Amino acid sequence: MGVSKKHAKGRLDKFYHMAKEQGYRARSAFKLIQLNKKYAFLEKAKVLVDLCAAPGGWLQVAQKYMPRSSIIIGLDLAPIKPIPGVITHVEDITTPKCRATLKGELKTWKADVFLHDGAPNVGVSWIQDAFTQNELTLSSLKLATEFLVPNGVFVTKVFRSKDYNKLLWVFNQLFDNVEATKPTSSRNVSAEIFVVCRGYKAPKKIDPRLLDSKYVFKEVDDNAGDENDPKKVKDRQNQILNDLFHPERHRDGYADGATILYTTTPVSEFVRSSDHIAILAKNNALTFSNPSNDAQIANDHAVITTSTHTTPQIRIDIGDLRNLGKKDFKGLIKWRETMRIVLGVDKSKEELRKAKEEAVKSEAAKVEEDKNKPDTEESIAAELAQQSEILENERKKEKRKSRERKAKQLLRLRLGMATPMDIGLEAESGGIDGLQHDDYDDGTGVSSRRGGAASLFEVAGARKARKVVKEHGDGASSVFSAQTENLDSEDEDYNSDDLNDSDGILDSDDETANRLGGLENEIDGLYSDYLRRKGERDPTLVVKQKNAGKAAFEEWYGVEWEKKMQGLEDESKPRAKNSGDGDSDSNDSDFSWDDESDEEERQSRKRKNDQEIFDSAIENDGGLSSAALSKKARVFFDNPLFKIASASSNSGMFQKEMTVSDLIEDELDEDEAISKANKNAKNGSKEDKKKSGKKRNEDILSDSDDEKDKKGKSFEVVRTSKADEDFEQTNSFVLDTAAKYTMAQQVIRKSGKRDLIDDAFNRYAFNDPEDLPPWFSADENRHNKINLPVTKEAVDLMKQKLRAMDARPIKKVAEAKFRQRMRATNRLEKAKKKASAVADDEDTPESSKLKDAAKIMAKALKKKPKKETKVVVARHSNKGIKGRPKGVKGRYKMVDGVMKKEMKRAKGKEKAAKKGKRNK
Numbered sequence: 001m002g003v004s005k006k007h008a009k010g011r012l013d014k015f016y017h018m019a020k021e022q023g024y025r026a027r028s029a030f031k032l033i034q035l036n037k038k039y040a041f042l043e044k045a046k047v048l049v050d051l052c053a054a055p056g057g058w059l060q061v062a063q064k065y066m067p068r069s070s071i072i073i074g075l076d077l078a079p080i081k082p083i084p085g086v087i088t089h090v091e092d093i094t095t096p097k098c099r100a101t102l103k104g105e106l107k108t109w110k111a112d113v114f115l116h117d118g119a120p121n122v123g124v125s126w127i128q129d130a131f132t133q134n135e136l137t138l139s140s141l142k143l144a145t146e147f148l149v150p151n152g153v154f155v156t157k158v159f160r161s162k163d164y165n166k167l168l169w170v171f172n173q174l175f176d177n178v179e180a181t182k183p184t185s186s187r188n189v190s191a192e193i194f195v196v197c198r199g200y201k202a203p204k205k206i207d208p209r210l211l212d213s214k215y216v217f218k219e220v221d222d223n224a225g226d227e228n229d230p231k232k233v234k235d236r237q238n239q240i241l242n243d244l245f246h247p248e249r250h251r252d253g254y255a256d257g258a259t260i261l262y263t264t265t266p267v268s269e270f271v272r273s274s275d276h277i278a279i280l281a282k283n284n285a286l287t288f289s290n291p292s293n294d295a296q297i298a299n300d301h302a303v304i305t306t307s308t309h310t311t312p313q314i315r316i317d318i319g320d321l322r323n324l325g326k327k328d329f330k331g332l333i334k335w336r337e338t339m340r341i342v343l344g345v346d347k348s349k350e351e352l353r354k355a356k357e358e359a360v361k362s363e364a365a366k367v368e369e370d371k372n373k374p375d376t377e378e379s380i381a382a383e384l385a386q387q388s389e390i391l392e393n394e395r396k397k398e399k400r401k402s403r404e405r406k407a408k409q410l411l412r413l414r415l416g417m418a419t420p421m422d423i424g425l426e427a428e429s430g431g432i433d434g435l436q437h438d439d440y441d442d443g444t445g446v447s448s449r450r451g452g453a454a455s456l457f458e459v460a461g462a463r464k465a466r467k468v469v470k471e472h473g474d475g476a477s478s479v480f481s482a483q484t485e486n487l488d489s490e491d492e493d494y495n496s497d498d499l500n501d502s503d504g505i506l507d508s509d510d511e512t513a514n515r516l517g518g519l520e521n522e523i524d525g526l527y528s529d530y531l532r533r534k535g536e537r538d539p540t541l542v543v544k545q546k547n548a549g550k551a552a553f554e555e556w557y558g559v560e561w562e563k564k565m566q567g568l569e570d571e572s573k574p575r576a577k578n579s580g581d582g583d584s585d586s587n588d589s590d591f592s593w594d595d596e597s598d599e600e601e602r603q604s605r606k607r608k609n610d611q612e613i614f615d616s617a618i619e620n621d622g623g624l625s626s627a628a629l630s631k632k633a634r635v636f637f638d639n640p641l642f643k644i645a646s647a648s649s650n651s652g653m654f655q656k657e658m659t660v661s662d663l664i665e666d667e668l669d670e671d672e673a674i675s676k677a678n679k680n681a682k683n684g685s686k687e688d689k690k691k692s693g694k695k696r697n698e699d700i701l702s703d704s705d706d707e708k709d710k711k712g713k714s715f716e717v718v719r720t721s722k723a724d725e726d727f728e729q730t731n732s733f734v735l736d737t738a739a740k741y742t743m744a745q746q747v748i749r750k751s752g753k754r755d756l757i758d759d760a761f762n763r764y765a766f767n768d769p770e771d772l773p774p775w776f777s778a779d780e781n782r783h784n785k786i787n788l789p790v791t792k793e794a795v796d797l798m799k800q801k802l803r804a805m806d807a808r809p810i811k812k813v814a815e816a817k818f819r820q821r822m823r824a825t826n827r828l829e830k831a832k833k834k835a836s837a838v839a840d841d842e843d844t845p846e847s848s849k850l851k852d853a854a855k856i857m858a859k860a861l862k863k864k865p866k867k868e869t870k871v872v873v874a875r876h877s878n879k880g881i882k883g884r885p886k887g888v889k890g891r892y893k894m895v896d897g898v899m900k901k902e903m904k905r906a907k908g909k910e911k912a913a914k915k916g917k918r919n920k
């Protein structure tokens with residue numbers, strides 16, 4: 001069969017491979033095998049005629065299954081390669097010549113079986129274009145009726161269509177038993193079906209109309225009259241396309257009206273027709289034939305054949321439309337579009353573009369022409385109105401933008417992010433364009449670029465700025481109020497253009513002041529809330545702030561302190577000025593967000609300022625009232641412990657005015673005292689040690705009054721009498737050192753409290769072993785072992801890992817094992833393939849199939865015996881030779897006599913050892 005590989009590729013299925021394996025020329029061989037399996041007509045047949053037999057798959061099957069020395073004749077349009085015991089002829093089965101050839105071969109014989117597997121196809125000269133598939137079937141039946149023995153078998157391929165039933169009816173007239181069947185080897189997507197007609201009636205006379213296609217089939221064109229309805233044409237095209245791309249829809253047969261006849265259409269028609277999809281669907285092939293000798297078709301074909309776009313692939317595709325895939329169809333449709341351009345039916349893209357350009361040009365020329373026409377009064381008025389509207393819109397837009405800018409600027413001013421001087425200058429220069437609104441945090445009113453701690457002072461700065469604005473007199477305040485007004489009207493104006501008209505109206509001064517005050521309070525309130533929330537959310541903030549030099553300011557003394565500080569700060573201002581620190585006033589106002597190099601300097605100045613404020617606050621207060629404390633701090637200091645402590649000390653919470661530097665010094669002193677005490681405890685006599693052991697804590701905490709005076713520090717003497725020791729030890733916790741202060745801070749946090757307790761256990765509390773009770777020492781000796789900073793589980797895990805690492809085979813061994821496994825897998829795969837080929841072999845009986853497959857698998861699984869290495873002693877003729885010794889096949893190893901003896905001895909020892917083991 002002349003089918004190109006490309007077209008056959010879709011058929012490379014199981015039966016294709018099986019046919020290849022078993023030496024059949026066509027996969028269709030399995031169709032006959034399966035039909036014969038069902039109806040067993042080959043084994044009994046002596047004479048068989050195969051019509052449309054090329055390439056000869058069915059002939060091979062017939063030759064295999066029919067008794068020896070049977071007569072097998074094959075006919076086809078295409079030549080068939082010789083098959084032993086098979087006669088073949090190149091014949092067209094529809095011609096009388098074929099009939100004569102057959103008669104000449106059969107002579108007086110009649111055939112027991114007639115086979116027909118004909119299908120019109122490309123690759124041979126299709127002289128009978130007008131013949132259809134089922135007409136071919138009728139032709140084969142005609143031959144069969146002439147040469148078939150009574151009771152003979154006729155097997156034919158039929159395509160399911162509306163003609164199918166008509167054919168069946170004809171078969172039933174001539175045969176006793178007619179059965180249609182579809183072997184599994186026949187593709188589901190194919191509409192072919194096989195009809196096995198048995199028991200030929202061999203009537204003496206057959207009505208010629210029974211075998212005449214004109215009478216048997218009658219074509220009805222269901223689509224007649226639809227051509228003028230574009231919707232129907234489109235729908236039909238879609239339907240056809242769908243069918244083309246989804247052939248599996250035809251599993252149950254083609255719909256009525258769809259043709260399966262071998263039809264062709266001239267290529268020219270396909271290219272020119274608008275119903276090209278239908279042409280693709282209807283026809284088996286497009287040809288360059290011109291039956292009506294039409295001049296245009298001839299011309300088109302000449303152009304198309306010579307065109308470079310008509311590639312060999314396109315020629316193959318148009319020659320066999322039935323075998324095309326979706327991609328091929330798309331390719332053909334694209335090719336058609338190109339051909340239409342080549343033939344001048346459609347315009348190319350370039351031409352279309354040019355046409356479009358032309359159209360645009362002519363339109364522009366028309367507009368130009370209109371322009372040059374003298375203006376009428378109405379057109380001038382309309383144009384004027386249009387222009388003024390545009391101008392008005394632009395003006396409004398500009399106004400809105402400037403209002404927004406001003407509002408933002410004001411907000412910056414209030415948050416201390418800009419100075420009134422800036423505003424004054426910028427206002428004078430007609431706007432503040434350099435401001436970036438990224439610098440805002442709308443939610444809290446606090447700049448996103450500054451840390452929370454610094455913000456407190458920035459709010460103060462903002463207030464200061466406000467003050468300055470007020471003091472600045474009319475000019476500055478008017479700018480300020482103008483901006484305030486704009487900020488107030490911001491909500492209304494931001495989104496509404498309709499309110500733009502009120503832009504220029506300013507409120508009175510009173511209203512401005514009221515609004516300003518309200519806004520100010522609002523911002524203050526928001527900021528206080530923000531600080532409080534932040535403090536509550538982040539317990540570590542206290543420590544952070546302390547580290548930043550703020551000395552737990554807000555957390556310990558509450559936000560109320562902010563106000564106090566504000567007052568102090570305001571007070572300190574003139575002082576700073578008086579002291580000649582000319583920059584101090586401009587500290588805040590000079591700061592610019594963009595000038596980051598000044599940030600550090602500013603921070604250090606701020607810290608200094610804070611320290612001053614903090615110190616003076618302590619000076620003024622001499623302690624802190626509970627009202628001034630934050631909620632957390634208040635809860636902490638409400639503990640009766642502090643009340644007792646403060647009552648006993650009678651000096652408020654801080655017994656002396658302590659500055660941050662004092663606290664640090666205290667801490668250093670305390671450390672000194674501890675180390676001193678430890679030294680004494682170590683170096684002194686036993687007695688001293690005892691004393692120091694008992695009194696060490698006292699010493700550390702109380703220190704001598706003299707020393708106290710010397711240092712000028714007021715350390716509290718904690719213990720007054722032995723009886724009070726316990727009570728005082730627990731109740732006299734006074735925040736008089738930095739260490740205690742830190743501890744107090746730690747107590748606030750839950751985890752900190754826990755850590756504090758844990759850390760309080762001190763194994764060095766007793767330095768002298770004699771201080772310890774004997775049971776403690778014994779216990780200590782028993783349990784005091786080195787405590788590794790790793791858990792037992794972690795060590796065990798590591799041990800396991802190391803063990804696993806040790807157990808891993810070395811690389812070479814692993815590789816060898818892998819190679820071994822791969823070889824085994826490959827062997828098994830091969831065996832599986834062989835076994836499945838055996839299982840699929842239709843010719844082998846089931847019982848032997850199973851045995852064969854089992855044998856193959858067993859062979860594959862069997863371990864190959866290790867090749868033995870022959871030991872050859874290098875003596876006599878083998879002495880000193882190079883290469884393989886004579887008469888030795890396979891693997892060998894040359895050894896000298898001594899080596900052989902040694903090997904023997906080693907083997908003997910091994911054996912003896914084994915024996916000994918067994919005897920034991």
Ligand SMILES: C[S@@+](CC[C@H](N)C(=O)[O-])C[C@H]1O[C@@H](n2cnc3c(N)ncnc32)[C@H](O)[C@@H]1O
Binds near residue numbers: 078
């Ligand atoms: C599907 S193939 C047959 C395959 C065949 N049964 C085998 O097993 O090898 C169909 C064959 O019908 C042949 N054919 C189609 N029309 C024919 C005709 N009018 N005369 C003879 N052979 C024809 C084609 O040449 C083609 O080789």
